[in-house]
Amino acid sequence: MMKRAVVLAGCVILAGCVPGGRRAAPGPAPAPAPAAAPAPQPAATADEAAQLPAPAPAWETRPVNADARTVPSQRYVVRKGDTLRGIADRTGSASEAIARANGMTPPFTVRIGQRLSIPGGRYHLVRPGQTGIAIARAYALPWARIVAANALVEPYILRAGQRVLIPVDAARPASAAERAAAFTLDVDTILTGGEPAVAANQPPVRPVASPARVLPATAAVVAPAALPGRFVWPVDGRIVRRFGHGATGERSDGVKIAVPLGTPVRAVADGTVAYVGDGIAALGGLVIVKHGGGWTSVYGHASQLSVRRGQAVTKGQEIALSGETGYADRPELHFELRRGRTPVDPTTQLPRR
Template identity: 35%
Template sequence: MRWSVLICVMAALGAGLAGCSSTPREPARVDYRSGSAYSASPQPVSRACVDGGYTVRSGDTLSEIAERCNVAMASLASANSLSRPYTLRPGQTLTMPRPPVHVVQRGENLYRIGLRYDIPFQRLASHNGIPAPYELEVGQSIQLPSGTTLATAATSAPARSTRPPARTQTPPPQSTLPATQQVANSSVSFDWPIRGSILSEFGRKPDGSRNDGINIEARTGAEVRAAAPGQVVYAGSELAGYGQLILLRHEGGFVTAYAHNSRLMVREGDQVTRGQVIAAAGSSGTVEIAQVHFEIRRGVNPEDPMRYLR
């Protein structure tokens, strides 16, 4: 897979997000590691945790300091050349680990960067003081929470499709599809969310961009259906590029995404069944013709939907 200033913040991801009220609320967050939803904000960092270091007080332990300063204990120990049993003395000054940085590349947005580092995009936004709609610039430095494991895999925004390529693939009519499409090595199965030609396939593109799903041509207003039973963890238009977006969490750590809709018919927290209508197709976001951007992710890793939908 920019997901415009929002009057209301919606929630839901492979674990959670929501609707309008007179006061915007922060989206519920997705813990990609466990696939569970959570809504609590990150714990505030103690004012004692400053760039110049933390002064150890009587009774402090390394684990408590790491939690108080929102850093990984291993990173804190490494930055101060400490080894087990991590003996500390009052008055000792601990150097805070230098937070890792991600430099924004062309086509990236905060959601994709969050997926890359296994960090909810809301936490990245809060950590960097980036307000909705979370617009980024190429070359911008994004501070990552201390202890983040730097990734090497490239990510990008959803493919922008305006017309079908010369050769397209069309899924069989819905009436001829088997009731379920078994996913290899998983009890989870997926159906086509909508019938249509494939406008953009999964994977790397000649211009260096990458599509983490497929884009399926659709008629404006056509029914978009849940590919498998699951829970709505996001339903909104908060993330630049995706337009009206729905994310569903499924068994086995899977998340499916349905972007560019014209209307959403489910809300955060709803339980949906296979084939249930969850949205009306459209061209919201950064696309010019009606389509559905569809992703299947296992944990944080995008999978080629065609492996499961054939």
């Protein structure tokens, strides 16, 4: 029988417990010291950074207002000086939607007198730093539905000024709080909707080498380009839950490996950390690493997290300690491999034991 989800206290602490342990009762407050000019602080070392709270993800720091504009279907005749982007701005539709509706291909050139079909619908204007997750939460819709409606593809990074079509949902909750509560976070949503929108002509940032450097939550991080090569096992233990449908019919997108509490969890290949936190209740302490070739590895139920989002990691590097957080039945590691958006049985990609 599954345990109830562990309530994770406060922010996730890098190389700290997930959830936090019991704290000592505070003593009497000391007398205030005389005010003094703050001294310059040196950059944090890796050890010091391990004691700092992990920054909140961009979908928490940049919430979205559900202010989509309803645009009627219409016809538009191209004028002198028009561009596809300018036509989208004038009509309130999305340039990508107009291109699809009219069978246009790159470089999406329009000509004077051309008659274009402008697809109607509800369109949300993406602001700098907004994520697909925050947009989906604002409208109480699965992000996967918005991805499908807009034919979004890898690397799923939005741009400021882009418009995305919001599918109509008659059962949509009325208030912002109800819409946020109706939204469910999962691994696929983090992978396809977790990166913040970038400004025009601003590429994603490169990964950093150490947790001592903290990237802003609103900085989009580029995934590695090189293929990951041969994967290694994240831990040495016994598989207690296999990939696919179990006896009860419930599907597992990965495997669960029983290991002693506090076992080092290691990256299965070189990559970039895409997520560190506890936003998916069932998985508890969670690290997601993106690799080249569209591969992603997922490590759940951790008791301690040793890396930050945007950090470059190498094959075999410790990224967490095993635990029994989330809906774990015992001290264990939940481990997944994905190719694109598709979960893959890890045992078919890992060395035989």
